[in-house]
């Protein structure tokens with residue numbers, strides 16, 4: 001889970017992978033990888049049993065190192081395991097397609113079911129800290145626990161999603177078509193993000209009625225996310241010796257009006273789809289000063305506004321500017337970063353049913369995550385993964401096995417429960 005403090009709307013505009021192109025509808029599995037099969041080293045034969053207990057699968061995934069930008073090995077293993085699943089779909093059932101695009105792997109069912117659920121997870125981890133291979137022991141509370149790099153962020157979530165896909169792709173119990181996306185480079189700068197690349201180059205692969213990201217959410221639904229704007233406010237003045245201050249014009253003093261308005265601002269909350277989102281506006285950086293005996297001629301501050309997703313970015317910018325209320329010609333403001341929020345979308349049936357099955361508890365997501373990429377495509381998206389996000393990126397990263405089992409059970413129940421009639425069931429074609 002990358003908590004992006006500095007995200008830029010430009011991240012949505014990157015170029016796709018020019019090597020990758022498929023029609024996405026072929027019944028046969030399609031390979032578009034950049035890896036030359038003949039040149040693959042022996043490690044490419046890592047074997048993953050996706051139908052095994054997701055607890056065992058979590059450990060197996062941790063044991064394949066996959067630090068960001070070094071993910072070919074795990075992508076090879078996941079691709080091979082999904083092709084094995086595709087090869088065992090019962091006769092007469094529509095084929096499962098598997099596509100490899102860079103180090104991203106996408107597998108889909110094509111049953112003609114009334115809804116399509118997207119199950120997405122990143123395969124990369126932060127750098128290993130003497131915590132691979134995995135170990136199993138007890139945590140501070142005495143619970144049976146897996147330790148290792150990626151245990152909670154997010155190979156346990158990947159394991160639950162891979163297991164659900166492998167178990168249901170050929171099963172008549174499946175009640176929603178599935179798109180499984182295992183993607184690269186989530187933990188580093190947004191320009192490398194595999195989900196972003198897919199959204200640009202193969203947007204049809206991201207089509208669906210609801211998207212689940214297996215990032216750790218404490219086994220409850222985290223929906224939507226805040227938007228973020230960062231502005232730089234700069235005050236200009238005139239430099240002078242502080243002994244003859246009347247000859248100068250102190251830029252730092254000129255900034256204090258804006259600073260005090262932000263400090264006095266009382267951030268609101270917004271209630272959306274039953275969730276309460278808190279907002280915040282903070283001065284996050286201030287700088288000024290020439291020397292200790294000098295009236296400074298420039299002072300600047302960064303202000304960060306985190307807004308609830310009931311506002312679009314234009315409205316949020318207008319609100320921020322209203323609070324800053326700059327009317328001094330020697331103070332200017334520059335917008336440096338804008339990231340839209342994501343509405344939770346829990347008013348949509350596919351998402352509401354998931355909340356009901358996961359115990360009826362949903363909470364707002366703070367920070368900015370990849371759910372925004374789906375929200376930008378109009379798809380309600382939630383984080384739903386096992387484990388405590390407080391352990392993300394830690395040397396003692398860990399996941400109690402019961403949380404894996406519980407999430408896996410909830411996920412299977414959701415995917416095998418027929419959607420409530422959303423108006424399309426009556427006309428949904430039979431699987432053919």
Ligand SMILES: [Zn+2]
Pocket residue numbers: 001002122153154186215
């Ligand atoms: Zn993560």
